[in-house]
Every structure is written in structure tokens, then in C-alpha cells.
Amino acid sequence: MSKSIIKAAGLFKSYKMGATSVDVLRGLELTIKKGEFVAIIGSSGSGKSTLLHILGSLDRPDSGDVFFDDENLNGFSSRRLNKFRNKEVGFVFQFYHLLDELDVLENVYLPSMVSRSIIGWFGFKTQARQRAAGLLERFGLADRLTHKPYQLSGGERQRVAIARALMNEPQVLLADEPTGNLDWQTGNDILNVFTELNKAGQTIIMVTHDQRIAQKAGRVITLVDGRITD
């Protein structure tokens, strides 16, 4: 019986839109175990992205707790939260979200630069480049290291984004509709990357609104009315 890595308890989140307020999450409970590949499925606007952002500490719930390795994120200082985003989770977004001013390799080792001072970075640079290049090679992008993001296709960009998310060897990969902007074949390739990673032990939480894609995951959970229905 493997241990839980993320646990959400009683998450509430609502957005005020003028006079009305939209309750997106209503007492959501969720447990993800180490090494799981979980697909969260729900219709558009059901709060999947909101949930993922809260799990990765990019956003805060109105109430409720997120436990990571049995530690409550609510108790973290903002410094510790930055470190958490840098080290423990890796985000993959629907629209890749690469930095246009950096080339492919730089985009990938960006997380490793963020956590280091200038001097620390110079000591680590070679190692970081090696790891980034290794990841890119693994995803079939060995000859694209010095390209700029706009020179790549959607599928290639998404693989760069995945490499970036994996750069600091995070415990959990958080993917928000990673195939949402790709054609079926390319999306399938990306999903195969995820299954490969999961086989190697990577915990993955993937959000999608597409049943067929969700089938690839080990567990599918559905988000309805701000709660999980298994």
C-alpha cells in the first residue's frame, strides 16, 4: 500500500463576479498516492484548472487544506511555497507557456536557475545543461536545443514544457489539458510520454475534459458540482 503524496480536504473556492458569486469548489476531498497517474475529468468550467492550481500552490482555496507529504501547505511561508513550486511540483499547461526570449535549452533549465543565486548557478550550470539536454534528447528534441519556442510545432513545444516541468525532479507532475491544443496523433504521443514517465515512477495528475484521453490514466476521477464523484 503506497503512501499518499497529495491530500485535499474540504476545499472551497468561489469567484465573485460583480453581485453574483460562482462557487467552483464545494468541499472537495481528494487523495493521490505516490506513483499514481490520475486523470481528473470534468466539463468545461467545472473547476479543474482551479483545483490543479490550488494543488500546486499557485492559487489558494477560500477554505480547506492541501497536504503534501502530510504537510499542510497553509502553514507554509511564501518563501517555502516558492521552493515548493520550484522543487516538488512541475506544471504543464495547455498552451505550453514557454518563455519566448529563451531558447529551448534555457527554457528547460529555467527552474534550476530560479532556485540558485548567480554564484550557485555558475557552479551548477554544466550539470543543469546536461540534465536539460538529456531530458530533451529523451523526448526526441536533441537537435532543437538552440531553437526558439516559436520555431517549434505544438507537440514539440509541449515536450519542451514537460522537460521543464521535470527539470528539478518534482514529486508530482501537474498537467492542465496538456493535449487540449494538439491534434489527436500528437496528443497521443504526449500521452505516451506521460505513461512512460509514470511507469518509471512519476506521480502525475492530469486534467482533461476528454474521456478518451482520461482512459490512458491509471485512475479517472470526475469533478462535478465542485466535488469528486468516483
Added chain:
Amino acid sequence: MYKIILAFRYLLKRRISYFALFAVALCVFVVLVVMTVLSSLTADFKEKTHRITGDCVISSRSLAGFPYYEDFLKTLEKQDIVEAVSPVIKSYAIVKTPQNEQTLKIVGIDPCSHNRTTGFSDFLYYKNFTPLEKVADFNSDGKKTLTGYPDAGSIFTPASDTNMPAVIAGIAVMFDRNSGGKYNAPISLPTTEITITSFPITAKGTLERAGTSVVASKTFVLGNVVQTGCSADWENIYLSFNDAQNLCGLAGEPKRANAIHIKFSKGVDINKGCAKIDSLWREFAGQNKDLAYSNLFKNVSVQNWRDYNRTTIAVAETQQALMIIVFAMIGVITVFIVFVVFYMIVCHKSRDIGILKSVGASNGDLMAVFMVFAFLTGLLGSAIGSLAGWRFLVHINQIEGWLFRHFNFQLWDRTIYAIGDIPNKIDLSVLAIIILSAIAACLLGAFIPSRQAAKTDAVKTLQVNRL
């Protein structure tokens, strides 16, 4: 490290950053050029004014002058703080030159003591020739170097064996200036006769009658001309103290002078020195208040060289004050441009802000990215501006000459302004101040946008256009 990399890339890859860069460069350029030119003109003008005036002046507002100046000179000479003193006659006269008649200020000086008190001989146009040398032998720059004046006392001895004493005229009194700023080739000095006609004034302040006429007249030859860059060039004619005293009627008992110029010893603070002279003068005037014509003492005041020349210096200082106000406004405009440009960049790059936060960048890191960006903009912009300003200043006189030849345009009309070349020596401390101010302006302008960047909600920037 990524902060510096990103800041650099934003600067180089975003076309809008070039606007900020250009604005900073332009401001630095303008401020550097104008500051270099105007402030050295002003500084130069003040320095020359100081040199031809001396440190302190005791002067009478009355053309009748003040008596017993010789006694007071003795008192002054005993003071430790005083290095040199020079009694001076100052009045107005009608001066007839071969070309015309004009009203000029006549200044009577004892060459030796005046030269010790002021830098008078530094301003002589013809630097070196013996009194008996023919001026015609000299090129127009007076460059032919002979033995020089035997001593300063001989400057009123003419450069030829005539019986007439010499005068020294302001350069613009004698020579025309062409529009290129050069004085026309001078006339032959020793054959140029100059007649000075004045109205002698008695100690009572009334016109003195010499026979049936109320005027005194004397003819001189031109001994030299003086070029100061100040009003003396077109207002003054210098002659020996005794001649001037006679012409102005101040030689009768008690003898009078119009002013005493004073040079202080090295290290004496000018204001403190003037205060000391002022108290000495009051004491002297008090002790001699029962002597004849001591009423003339009431017209006398003690001033430092600045106050004495305040009318002309005030003009220069007003210019400088205006310049500083204009520059302050340029600074405000720079801040504003940088603010707008950075605000736009932050809006434009809000997605990047979200991305950086998602990989663990803190608010402070994001602020730093944009502040480094601003710093680089300021540094690079002012480097470009200084470089351009430097090149421009190096060639400013050629550029002005070219404009003059082709478009008849001159920044300072040399027939009006007594300047030669436009000064173009960059003061490095001024340059440093300008660059630091430009960087400060960039940081200031970028501060609010950077803080906004830091506070941006990552989630909102990462959400893709929901319809």
C-alpha cells in the same frame, strides 16, 4: 542569473524597449551637450570676471570719488589678508578714435599694482613686444615673440618713440569682429591716435572749469588692446592712473579715487576678507569724518567681486538656473517615458510573470527582473547618449562652422557675443552625475510597473482567453 538573462533579452528582443533606450539616450545627449557648453561658458565668464576684478572692491557710487584713499591704501597694505591693492579711477569720457567717437568707461590704473591685484596683463591681446618695436612688424596674432614687456609698468609706454602716452582699449572698441568670431586684422597701433575728452568733477560734485571750457582733453596713441570676453571689451579704455585722475578732475586737493581693488592672500575666504575690509573702511571713515569732503565717504561701499559685477553675473546665473529647471523637467519626462514603456512591457509580459511564478520565482525575483531591466536600460541608454554627446561635442565647432557656411546659422552670433570657440570639454564629474541621474530616473520610472509585475496574480495570467 535568469533575472539578468531575462532582463537582457527583454531589452534586446522587445522593440518597445528601444523606445525607452532611445528616450534615455536622447535625454542624456541633450543634457550633456547643453550642460557642457552652457556651464563652461558661465564658469568661464565668472572666472574671467573674477580675474579682471580682483577679490574685493571698495568703490564710490559718485563720479566725484572719495578722498584720502592713499591713507587707506597704507592701512590696507599692512593687513595680512591683503596681498595687493590697486587704486582705480572710473569715469566716462568721449573717446575719439580714427573711426568714430563714442562714450566709454575710462579706467585709470597704475599698471604695476593693478596687475598684481588683477590678472590684467593676461588679457592683453598683444602679449609680447618691446615698447619700441613697430607694431606693423607683428602678425595679427601678435605671435612674434620678442623679449616681452620689460615690466608691467611700461604698458602705457607706446610701442614707438612718440611723446604721447599710450592707452589700452577694449578690443571691440577698436576692431570689428567678423561673423566667424575673429577680429579683423588690426591697425597699426602706434599711429592710431585716440583723444579722450572728459568732464572734470570737483570734490563738491560740480563740473570744474578749465579756462572757459568745462571739458578736459588729451590725445594718446593706442598701446595695446585688451580681450576679456566680458563687457570690458566694448566698454572700457584703460589709461594711466595719473592721466585719468587729471582728466576727471580728481587730482585736485584732496586727491580722490573712485575705487580700490583688492586681492586677498592665498587661502583667505573672500566673504570673510570682504567683511574685514568693510570694518576697516568704517573705522577709517569714522576716524576721518572731520576732514574736508569726508561727506564723500557715504557713497562708498565694500563688495566682493560677485556683488560688484552682479548685473552681468546675474544674467549668467539666471541662464544657469533656467537650464537646471529645464533639465529637471527632462528628468521628469524620462521617468514618465520609462514608466509608460515598462508599464506596457509588464502588461505584455504578464504571461511570463505567471510562468516564472509557476516554476518558483518569488515576487521579489520578479521585481528584480524588471528593476535589472530598468537598470540596464538606464546604463545602456546613457552610454549611447554620452557617446553620441561626446562625438557631437568633439565636432561641435565644425558642425557650427558647417551650418554657418551653408545656412548662415550661428548658435551664438559672434558679432554680438564675445566668445570664440564653443567650449566642449566634458566635465567627468558632470558626466557621472548625468549617468547616475539617468539610471535613477529609469529605476524610478520602472518601480511602479515592476511592483505591479511582482503582485500580478499568476493564475489569471496563465488562464487562456476564456470566452
